[in-house]
Structures are given as structure tokens and as C-alpha cells.
Amino acid sequence: MSGPLLRLDTISKTYRDVTAVHPLDLEVGRGDFLALLGPSGCGKTTLLRMIGGFLPPTTGRVEIEGRDVTALGPEKRNTNMVFQGYGLFPHMTVAQNIGYGPKIAGRDPEQIDLDVVRMLNLVHLNAVADRLPAALSGGQQQRVALARALVMRPAILLLDEPLAALDLKLRKAMQDELKALHKAIGGTFIFVTHDQGEAIDLANRIVIMEAGRIVQQGTPEDVYRRPASRFVASFVGDANMLPARRVGAEVAIGGGRLPAPGVDGDVLVVIRPDDVTLDATCPIGLDGTLAECRFMGPYQRLTVTLADGTQVIVHRPSGADAAPLPGVGDAVRLGLPPAACSVVAP
Amino acid sequence: MPGRGNLLWTGFGVLALVFLLSPLALVVFFSFAENQNATFPAGGATLHWYGVLFDDPDFWKALGNSAIVTLTVGLVSMVVGTAAAMTLARTRPALANALIGVITLPIMLPPLVLALALATGYSSLGLPLGLGTVIPSHVVFTQPFVILVVHAQMASFNMAVVDSARDLGAGPWTIFRTVILPIIRPTLIGATLMAMAVSLDDFIITYFTIGGGMTLPTMIWGMLRKALDPSINALGALVLVATVGTSLIALRLTRYRG
Structure with missing residues (x-):
């Protein structure tokens, strides 16, 4: 049928x-x-x-x-x-x-x-x-x-x-x-x-x-x-939401640009904690300070405070082969893979 | 001093029980006693007074009438009360509570006023008094018991059960017959027996609405006015056995565990 x-x-x-x-x-x-x-x-x-x-x-x-x-x-x-x-x-x-x-x-x-x-x-x-x-x-x-x-x-x-x-x-x-x-x-x-x-x-x-x-x-x-709204992003799983501005269908963030069709104005860039990396080669990078590191069993939960005070949560596997961590208080550079970022209305 | 306090309470309890039960015990005791005046010394044991009672054609007439009234009232109260309770359960709570207030008015009213109102009502309608007027009169004050008890059960009824039955293809009557009725059956029987017990020993309303006939309570009343014949005690003992027996059956059927 x-x-x-x-x-x-x-x-x-x-x-x-x-x-x-x-x-x-x-x-x-x-x-x-x-x-x-x-x-x-x-x-x-x-x-x-x-x-x-x-x-x-x-x-x-x-x-x-x-x-x-x-x-x-x-x-x-x-x-x-x-x-x-x-x-x-x-x-x-x-x-x-x-x-x-x-x-x-x-x-x-x-x-x-x-x-x-x-x-x-x-x-x-x-x-x-x-x-x-x-x-x-x-x-x-x-x-x-x-x-x-x-x-x-x-x-x-x-x-x-x-x-x-x-x-x-x-x-x-x-x-x-x-x-x-x-x-x-x-x-x-x-x-x-x-x-x-x-x-x-x-x-x-x-x-x-x-x-x-x-x-x-x-x-x-x-x-x-790819959450379509702030509500979906926060309701389904954990999400980092970073305030940004859209100008000419693009959002500039961390030295990179995300394509984002829509009218100019304030937006939020959404990224899941498990998508954020500590990879300095990533095209979008954000500088911050490691504020906290918690062991959660299968993963580690890092809290990074950015220069403007925004806190970003990062989940990293806690397995034996995980890279060594910076210490609390150290400067870190967060990598945001563009494909993992969504842009939603604030 | 818990010991002394307990003793006091126990003493009070025993006293209260003696006060409550001794008249009943005396009725039963004297129904088997030879003494014509139902006083001490009681004399020997005898079934004479039961014989006197059973030889009285009025007793059989009253017993028959009581049986007709009690059974009909029980049946009608059960059907009417259950139907009303089911409807009330589906009415919005504010309205349902208001309606329950109106429906239960007959048991709030002084029985004498209700009896007078019913007797006046029948006479103004030109209805001849008899069992045909006693039965609806009893239903007026027995149905609230059924409605209240069944409605209380329906209020806590798991409506998901009804939804499930509907979902599985059952129509309203099938749902009532196969799901609701079996679940509320013990409550229903208990409520009906309660209505029957209230009907069986009602005197005032029966007395006002029966006209020339008699039921067991009005017969006792009539016997008391003539002479204190110990066959009254025999009748009292029989009514006691019937009532307690009914209650025990009700408790057994409703699986009441105290």
C-alpha cells in the first residue's frame, strides 16, 4: 500500500x-x-x-x-x-x-x-x-x-x-x-x-x-x-550555547565563519559537549581557562570559562588512551568542528 | 503509669460493651425463658414463645411483607443507586457534589419529617397506602447509602481499565458487565445489604406509609401496645439473627478483613 x-x-x-x-x-x-x-x-x-x-x-x-x-x-x-x-x-x-x-x-x-x-x-x-x-x-x-x-x-x-x-x-x-x-x-x-x-x-x-x-x-x-531551536538543543541532551551575531548569512565565531542563512541579528551557536575538542588545529578556536575537571566514569567533564565569562562544557573519553589533561587554571584552546555547530535563534 | 491507665480504659470498654449488649442478650435470654412476665427468676428453658409466635397468623403476614419490602427495596436501591453513582462519577466534581447533597437529603432529614412528608404526599395524590407506598418510601432513604458507597468506589476507580476495555473493542454495556461490575461487585453487595438492613428495621416511615398492613417492626410495636408477651422476645431474637446473619454474609462476600 x-x-x-x-x-x-x-x-x-x-x-x-x-x-x-x-x-x-x-x-x-x-x-x-x-x-x-x-x-x-x-x-x-x-x-x-x-x-x-x-x-x-x-x-x-x-x-x-x-x-x-x-x-x-x-x-x-x-x-x-x-x-x-x-x-x-x-x-x-x-x-x-x-x-x-x-x-x-x-x-x-x-x-x-x-x-x-x-x-x-x-x-x-x-x-x-x-x-x-x-x-x-x-x-x-x-x-x-x-x-x-x-x-x-x-x-x-x-x-x-x-x-x-x-x-x-x-x-x-x-x-x-x-x-x-x-x-x-x-x-x-x-x-x-x-x-x-x-x-x-x-x-x-x-x-x-x-x-x-x-x-x-x-x-x-x-x-x-542539528537542533532547530534553542528549546530542542536544551531539551535533547546537553548543549553549549554561545552567543554570536549573524551578518550577511554568516556567523563569525572563534576566528572562523559558519554559514547560517537568515536575517542579521543575535544568534546562538549550539555545540554538544562531546563535539568540543581540545584540538588547536580546528578552524574555529576559543580561548579560555580550565575551571573544573570532573571524572564521570566513562567520560571526563571539563568546564572551560571563556574570556567573556561564558562557560563551555566539554566531554572527553576517560579511557586509558585519552590524552593527558591540562591542569585546572591553565589556559586551553577549544576546537569547535564547524560541522558539529548549529545556529539557532536566541 | 501506663498500667493503671490501661486498666481504666479496659474497665470503661467492658462497661460500655455490657451496656450495649446486655439488652440484646436479655431479649434472646427471655425468649427461651418460661417466666410469663419476662422477669427474674426466669424459670426453665422453653421454646413455648416461639410456638406462640409461629401460631400467630399476623407473624407470617408481617414476615412476608417485610421480606417483600426488604428484597424489593434492596434490588431497586442497588440498580437506582448504582446507575446514579455511575452517572455522578462522570459528572464534573462541583456539580456531582451538589447533586449528592440533594440526593442524600433524605438521610439528613429527621425520619419523622420525611415520614410525614411522604404520607402527606401520598394522600394528596390520592394513592392508597400499602406495600406499594412503603417500598418507594424506603428507597428514598436507602438509595443514598448505595449512591454514597458506590460513588466513593468509583471516585478511586482506575479509569485506565475502562479505557483499556474500550481500546480492546468493548462497547459501554460490555465494559460495565465484564470490567466495572466484577470489580465493584463486593462494594455493590455490601451497599445493597446495608440498604436492606436499613429497610428491614425501619419503623417510623413504614408506620406512616403502610396504612392497615404491617411489617415486622410495626408488628412489634403493635404487640408492645397490647401486652408484654415474651413472644415479642422471640420475634426480637429472630430479627436479631436475621440482621447479624445478613451482616456476616455481607462481610464474607465483600471479603472484608476488618
Whole structure:
């Protein structure tokens, strides 16, 4: 089939006088693992719930597989959701939870049993099939919620902050599991998260939202390496932001020039701490003083104060072959590879 | 001196319990005692008074009426109360609280005023008094118990469960039947039994709205006015057993663990 799997057309949501989502367009392709990333209150969950049919949009259309589903509720859509609190049925066993949807759909009982077993295998829950959700760990409950949604073979699986309730270690394990699951079944996943690390790790495409609008979308590398705004730069990963001026579509900084189309005026040059080098041969160089050096495990975190007082953070690998460091208080010259620099509005 | 303080409290507790329970114990005790006047010395043990009670055709009539009223009131309160509570749970909180205030008015009102109002209301509408007027009158003051209890449960209900069921293709009625009802069933049974207990031992409102008939409480009232026959004690003991039994069943069903 041609065309996107999901198309949102000028979709928006307004509550009384508050606009949660401003009119926006979005297309999601088959097989995508898409992250809706943003701080709390940015409208990402509202957007997800409109895709799932739980909220009627104020304006716009939702199309799934080329069909207008705007007026349809979640029970009529070929989407399934993994809820933030999982929403497992507390009075049903794991197997009954997973079999609920197929049973409602009127599938053949023998087929349901096979499907349930297949799902239990997929999420490694065979051993607890007859337990009630209350007797499961958080990670197991999460997997039941996944299996319960996936057994419906949805065109799109929606996940609302799927890992937020898990502790760090479990979250990492579930990230791997989600990725493996996506690969195994080849489905289309859309998940909401406020955790940029999770988005970068899991998604092949990230949509960043701020105050009800999409501010940037692209591959994890795109949004990390080429942030389109100050907000994206600061929200996704750590960023150094150096004030500069744009004159004639160029920004002069540290003895070098960055091409930067746009009107003349104040701008910020954004560079990631791991892109800044101590390489004196770099075409863009900034002189400063090493103010602090901290050992962070896999890397060292240097703080360099420039002549104008701006502080620049530098991450350097802390492995055995790392070059020896200057001492605190010494003058250093920072190298900014032009390809790693982005210019954004202040 | 914790020892003495504890002793004082224990003594007070025992005294309070004796005060509360001894009349009940005496009712049961004298229902099995030979003494005609229900006084000490009690005389030997006998089932005579139960025989007297069971020979009284009024007892069977009152028992039947009480059974009809209690069961109907329980059923109607459960259905009406649950429907109201489910609707209230979906109403915005400010409005819901205002509505609950209005709905629970009947249990705030003095029963005498409510009874008078109902009796006046029926007579002005020209409705003949009887079980047909007792049942709706009871529902007026039993449904708030069901609404309050079920609404409290719905307030803490995990709505993600409802969303999940919808997401998996279930319609409103299927969701209620397969998800909401099984989860709130213990609460529902508890609330219904509470409504039935309140209905079973109501006297004032029944007395004002029943006209010529009788239920167990109004029968006791009638017997008291004639003579202090120990068969009253037998009736009292039976009502006690029925009420305590119902409560125990309710606690067992709702898996109440104290």
C-alpha cells in the first residue's frame, strides 16, 4: 500500500480557552518507531489520545491506512494502546487479560487460546499466565499490557509513557525488549515520552513538541546533531550555547565563519559537549581557562570559562588512551568542528 | 503509669460493651425463658414463645411483607443507586457534589419529617397506602447509602481499565458487565445489604406509609401496645439473627478483613 499509515491533517485540541494542541500535520510511515517527545504539558499525550480515538479533535482529520477515522472511537480503530498505568483488569488472570480483546472481537475460542499462548511466549510470561496482575512485578505488568494490545494485531501500537513507572534498571531492560519486539513483529509503534534518552534509544523518528506545537522532527541523530531551536538543543541532551551575531548569512565565531542563512541579528551557536575538542588545529578556536575537571566514569567533564565569562562544557573519553589533561587554571584552546555547530535563534 | 491507665480504659470498654449488649442478650435470654412476665427468676428453658409466635397468623403476614419490602427495596436501591453513582462519577466534581447533597437529603432529614412528608404526599395524590407506598418510601432513604458507597468506589476507580476495555473493542454495556461490575461487585453487595438492613428495621416511615398492613417492626410495636408477651422476645431474637446473619454474609462476600 502506498501513502503513509497514519496521517494527521491540521489536527488540534482546545479545551474551553486552553489550546492543548495547535493545528498540526503529521505523517507516520509503516514500520516506524516514532517518539512524541516533550516536557509535561506540551500536548504529546493529548495528541496520542486523539490518534487512539479517546479524544475527539477540535479541528482536523485522522486517517489510518487511508481511511478517515476521525469520528470513530477507540473500539472501532485499528490502534491499540498501552496505558501509562497499564490499566490491566485486576479481576482477570494474565491469560484472561490478553484474551479479552480477541474474545470481544468474537474470534474462535481455540484460536484465542493459541493467540494468547503465542503472546505469552513473545513477552516471556508463560510462567505467570494464571496469576492476577496484582501478583506481578511492574515489568511483568508492563509486558501483559503490551501483549494485550499486540494480540489485537493493531495497525499502530500506541504507548503512553510506557516505561515511566519502572525503575532505572528495569527501564533499560524493557527498552531493549521493546526494541526487540518492534523488530520481531515489524509493527508501527508511536510512543509518548518526556525522557529524551529513551526517545533517542528507541525511536527511528522523533517528533519534538513544545507548548502544543511540533518544533522539530527527524531521526534521533538529526534532532541531536542539528537542533532547530534553542528549546530542542536544551531539551535533547546537553548543549553549549554561545552567543554570536549573524551578518550577511554568516556567523563569525572563534576566528572562523559558519554559514547560517537568515536575517542579521543575535544568534546562538549550539555545540554538544562531546563535539568540543581540545584540538588547536580546528578552524574555529576559543580561548579560555580550565575551571573544573570532573571524572564521570566513562567520560571526563571539563568546564572551560571563556574570556567573556561564558562557560563551555566539554566531554572527553576517560579511557586509558585519552590524552593527558591540562591542569585546572591553565589556559586551553577549544576546537569547535564547524560541522558539529548549529545556529539557532536566541 | 501506663498500667493503671490501661486498666481504666479496659474497665470503661467492658462497661460500655455490657451496656450495649446486655439488652440484646436479655431479649434472646427471655425468649427461651418460661417466666410469663419476662422477669427474674426466669424459670426453665422453653421454646413455648416461639410456638406462640409461629401460631400467630399476623407473624407470617408481617414476615412476608417485610421480606417483600426488604428484597424489593434492596434490588431497586442497588440498580437506582448504582446507575446514579455511575452517572455522578462522570459528572464534573462541583456539580456531582451538589447533586449528592440533594440526593442524600433524605438521610439528613429527621425520619419523622420525611415520614410525614411522604404520607402527606401520598394522600394528596390520592394513592392508597400499602406495600406499594412503603417500598418507594424506603428507597428514598436507602438509595443514598448505595449512591454514597458506590460513588466513593468509583471516585478511586482506575479509569485506565475502562479505557483499556474500550481500546480492546468493548462497547459501554460490555465494559460495565465484564470490567466495572466484577470489580465493584463486593462494594455493590455490601451497599445493597446495608440498604436492606436499613429497610428491614425501619419503623417510623413504614408506620406512616403502610396504612392497615404491617411489617415486622410495626408488628412489634403493635404487640408492645397490647401486652408484654415474651413472644415479642422471640420475634426480637429472630430479627436479631436475621440482621447479624445478613451482616456476616455481607462481610464474607465483600471479603472484608476488618
